[in-house]
Structures are given as C-alpha cells and as structure tokens.
Amino acid sequence: MSDPLTLGTICRDWFGLRRLALRRRLGPEFDRLIALARDGEEVADSLAALLELPAATAPDPTRETYAALPGAFGHVANGAYVCPGGTCPREVVRGPAQGLPYCGVHGRDMQFSPAFGSGA
Numbered sequence: 062m063s064d065p066l067t068l069g070t071i072c073r074d075w076f077g078l079r080r081l082a083l084r085r086r087l088g089p090e091f092d093r094l095i096a097l098a099r100d101g102e103e104v105a106d107s108l109a110a111l112l113e114l115p116a117a118t119a120p121d122p123t124r125e126t127y128a129a130l131p132g133a134f135g136h137v138a139n140g141a142y143v144c145p146g147g148t149c150p151r152e153v154v155r156g157p158a159q160g161l162p163y164c165g166v167h168g169r170d171m172q173f174s175p176a177f178g179s180g181a
C-alpha cells in the first residue's frame with residue numbers, strides 16, 4: 062500500500078484502507094468519504110489526509126499495472142473489468158487463477174467491458 066492514493070487505489074485497496082481507518086477509530090469518516098466517492102466526488106486527497114497517506118491526483122498507477130508486466134497474463138482476450146459505478150478509473154484484466162475483481166468504492170464485483178483493455 063505504498064502507492065499514492067487515487068480513486069483507483071482506493072477501489073483496489075479499500076479493504077486494507079478501511080481496516081486502517083477502523084484501527085484509528087475513523088470508520089465513520091472513512092465511510093462518509095467512500096459514499097462521496099460513490100457519487101463521483103474526488104475524495105483521494107481528503108482520504109489521504111484522514112489516514113495520513115501520500116496523495117496524488119495523476120497519473121493513476123493502477124492504469125499501468127498490466128502494461129508494465131508484458132506477458133504476465135499470457136493470452137489476454139479483449140476487454141477488462143471496470144468500475145461498476147463508472148466512477149473509478151481502475152481497469153483490471155483478469156488472470157487465469159484470479160477471482161472476480163472487487164470494487165471497494167461501490168462494494169460490488171467489477172463489471173466486464175469488452176471495450177477496455179484492448180491494448181490502447
């Protein structure tokens with residue numbers, strides 16, 4: 062969890078971030094910010110301040126995850142999993158042994174979209 066906080070990393074690391082918030086008795090504040098993120102608000106900076114983590118607005122490191130690992134996924138079909146609410150910039154290409162990626166912001170499994178992850 063050393064990545065700067067963005068909506069994409071909040072989506073991916075939600076579970077760990079929430080645990081951190083609960084440990085510091087900041088659960089209600091954390092949940093309030095997640096609710097705002099669900100409505101499309103930019104909360105990365107507020108959340109970073111709340112949890113005393115580094116913040117960054119761009120670029121989002123989650124976008125580069127699979128481009129930085131050539132061949133790691135073997136043959137990749139066109140398409141990727143995207144945020145079910147359309148608010149997170151995160152895109153996940155699912156590996157063979159991976160379960161459905163989960164969006165922490167919306168509390169739902171991510172949605173498959175054939176338009177993403179095609180090498181653009």
Ligand SMILES: [Zn+2]
Pocket residue numbers: 072144145148149151164165166167
């Ligand atoms: Zn998401």
